[in-house]
Amino acid sequence: EAQVTQNPRYLITVTGKKLTVTCSQNMNHEYMSWYRQDPGLGLRQIYYSMNVEVTDKGDVPEGYKVSRKEKRNFPLILESPSPNQTSLYFCASSSGDLYEQYFGPGTRLTVT
């Protein structure tokens, strides 16, 4: 089954404790993105990747890092989480010529 998976689905952590949210897709897609969803703001892109070892900032990259060492994986790293990073995070992947993004189930992160 074609899918995008994220782990963990729920995470509660404390300020400053490094964390990683994993994202994996099994569709051999070139493009992958991370979005955060906040009430009243819709979804905003954090980072994106056009292929292995190619990443760039989206609209709200501050406080986040990403890497793309393998085509299927695109982890999101918060080196020093802060309460304003409490949000619902979505990973998405797409094939560049189809322009249709597939979304993971989301990771709800709470930073206290």
Place this chain on the structure above:
Amino acid sequence: AQSVTQPDIHITVSEGASLELRCNYSYGATPYLFWYVQSPGQGLQLLLKYFSGDTLVQGIKGFEAEFKRSQSSFNLRKPSVHWSDAAEYFCAGDYGGATNKLIFGTGTLLAVQP
């Protein structure tokens, strides 16, 4: 700047009634347009998409949307709403370029009354 606007934050309709959710995109090159639905606690599911061609597109779950260039709109419609349609609906545009980035509207929360 490129943007997608959903003017209605919250809409309530009666079960069986018709539905129209509004979406407007900013001027300039016409983006690829999408409607997604997010049920409570769930991820985003693609309802339909418009790239070019026929301006009336059919999607899943009985939804359709009409692209109107003159109004910069891509409104979502359903002739008869079911209680299971209660969810949040997002319109999104892809203006192209290297990022493959979707620009989302802020969403419309649909409530369905019995």
